[in-house]
Amino acid sequence: MLSEFKIEGGDFTRAGYASSQIKKILKNLNVSPDVVKRVVVALYEAEVNIVAHAFKGVIVADISNSGIKLVLEDEGPGIPDIGMAMTKGYSTASQTVREMGFGAGMGLPNIKDNADRFEIVSEVGKGTRLSIEIDFL
Amino acid sequence: MLLKEIVQKLDLKVFTPEIDVERDVKDGYASDLLSDVMGGAKEGxxxxxxxxxxxxxxxxxxxxxxxxxxxxxxxxxTDTKEAAVAEGIPLLGTESGAFELSGRLYNLFK
Incomplete structure (x- = not known):
């Protein structure tokens, strides 16, 4: 089952919408609560990253019997140094975004901690593509 | 512990009287970083x-x-309050700072 969500950069009023929808779908499918929790954390962080850093993006969620695959693709500045970006506490978020309590440099590590498989590909000046897979069993 | 008791004992202001406070509270979590809450806070x-x-x-x-x-x-x-009512999340308030309130809440759970 495929679900698609469009994300606008800078629009924090809708941040978390996709995560909330996916949470409802997984609950209805009786996916175990522990797995739902991991999906929600990973997806919310990835969703907020697009809002905080990119111009716009698309989330595609592919749910099968065995798990969920989330692909988040954005048009944005890209990440020059993925190793740095994966470091806990490192962030390039703006002051405004930080004052809201985002941009603490915990987003990507949170995603990695909760994913079974996680891949990040980025091109500076073009955008970033994240693939997050979480198994149901 | 019931949320109702916590509201009474800590004399909290209730911003969302529409939402019932009969729910169970398991513990507390203090943080202003949303990612920290996403990563660290637990259900209830x-x-x-x-x-x-x-x-x-x-x-x-x-x-x-x-x-x-x-x-x-x-x-x-205003939109926080609206969202809270829509999602059924009680919003409460206190004049105390996070340190003092955390201490008082911690003592309730001891």
Whole structure:
């Protein structure tokens, strides 16, 4: 089952919408609560990253019997140094975004901690593509 | 412990009288970093923060938190209150700072 969500950069009023929808779908499918929790954390962080850093993006969620695959693709500045970006506490978020309590440099590590498989590909000046897979069993 | 008891014992202001406070609270979590709450808070905990914008409701709802307490007399933004009512997340407030409130809440759970 495929679900698609469009994300606008800078629009924090809708941040978390996709995560909330996916949470409802997984609950209805009786996916175990522990797995739902991991999906929600990973997806919310990835969703907020697009809002905080990119111009716009698309989330595609592919749910099968065995798990969920989330692909988040954005048009944005890209990440020059993925190793740095994966470091806990490192962030390039703006002051405004930080004052809201985002941009603490915990987003990507949170995603990695909760994913079974996680891949990040980025091109500076073009955008970033994240693939997050979480198994149901 | 019931949220109702916590509201009474800590003399909390209730910003969302529409939502019932008969729910169970398992523990507390104090943080102003949303990613920290996403990563660290657990279902049924009550969240202490000074953030007042709408995204706190999304985080609380996604993490199935019991309620949010705003410290230092902060009031929720209008759209925060609307979102809280829509998501069924009680929004509470106190004049105390996070340190004092955390201590008082911790003692209730001891």
């Amino acid at each position: 905990e009550i969240w202490i923060t000074l953030q007042t914008h709408k995204n706190i409701v999304a985080v609380a709802s996604l993490k199935d938190l019991a309620a949010i307490i705003l410290v230092k007399g902060f009031e929720p933004d």
